[in-house]
Amino acid sequence: MAPKKTQRPLSPHLSVYKFPLTMMLSMIHRITGAALYFGTALLVWWLIALASGGEAFATVTWFMGTPIGLLIMVGYTWALFHHMVGGIKHFLWDFGKAFELDTVELVAKLATAIPIILTILVWAVGLGMA
Amino acid sequence: MSSTDKSNMRTPLSKVRGLGSAKDGTSHFWRTRLTALANIPLALFFIYFIASVAGKSYEDALAFIGNPFVAVTLLLFIISGVYHMKLGMQMIIEDYVSGEKSKILSLMLNVFFASAVGLACVFSIFKISFGA
Numbered sequence: 629m630a631p632k633k634t635q636r637p638l639s640p641h642l643s644v645y646k647f648p649l650t651m652m653l654s655m656i657h658r659i660t661g662a663a664l665y666f667g668t669a670l671l672v673w674w675l676i677a678l679a680s681g682g683e684a685f686a687t688v689t690w691f692m693g694t695p696i697g698l699l700i701m702v703g704y705t706w707a708l709f710h711h712m713v714g715g716i717k718h719f720l721w722d723f724g725k726a727f728e729l730d731t732v733e734l735v736a737k738l739a740t741a742i743p744i745i746l747t748i749l750v751w752a753v754g755l756g757m758a
Numbered sequence: 759m760s761s762t763d764k765s766n767m768r769t770p771l772s773k774v775r776g777l778g779s780a781k782d783g784t785s786h787f788w789r790t791r792l793t794a795l796a797n798i799p800l801a802l803f804f805i806y807f808i809a810s811v812a813g814k815s816y817e818d819a820l821a822f823i824g825n826p827f828v829a830v831t832l833l834l835f836i837i838s839g840v841y842h843m844k845l846g847m848q849m850i851i852e853d854y855v856s857g858e859k860s861k862i863l864s865l866m867l868n869v870f871f872a873s874a875v876g877l878a879c880v881f882s883i884f885k886i887s888f889g890a
Contacts, residue, residue: 661850675883678820689813719791754810
């Protein structure tokens, strides 16, 4: 490391760019991946409680029924759908397909909309059954 | 890329092995794709599972996981999913954590977390299924 910092021109950084949808999706793919990672702690809590007995299970069921619990479950479902659809998009790219600019845009729009629609469908049915 | 090219430092053996400087070639890439593909149907089942057990009573939830088809599919999702998320978090750490000590520590914690999540889920499902 040089002791004195020389003033050099910096390359244009994040702030000068417009946020294109494809870039947003790339970031959200990683963020949903990390969220799903830590979200597994909830699955562990739920399964261990179910294996432990009725009292422990009642606590988890209570938490999942609170507005925060429901928000987490709906959010988790959306993150899973989003990461899955994003993954399918990556499979297309792995095979060298869908790289044309207009196709990329179309796929990006679909990859944004489909997970939201699927999440609403699942919870409309899921909460309807409960 | 002929052997007479003096600018190429790679030995013929390293080129043939194709394992690169990290010594594991494309295995991380390949395993990410392998588990990702497996996760598509398994995660769809998992979403069905979440929506089905939401608001179920203790007895009903026990009975649902007690079904061998549900238990085995859930186990497959957990194994494939936990491995996939370990690979993904490893990539995130390698991208963003630059200090050597903190990087190695984070990579270790990643393995510990994924192992603990995986084992806790598998153990619980076994215990519920075998009714102990």
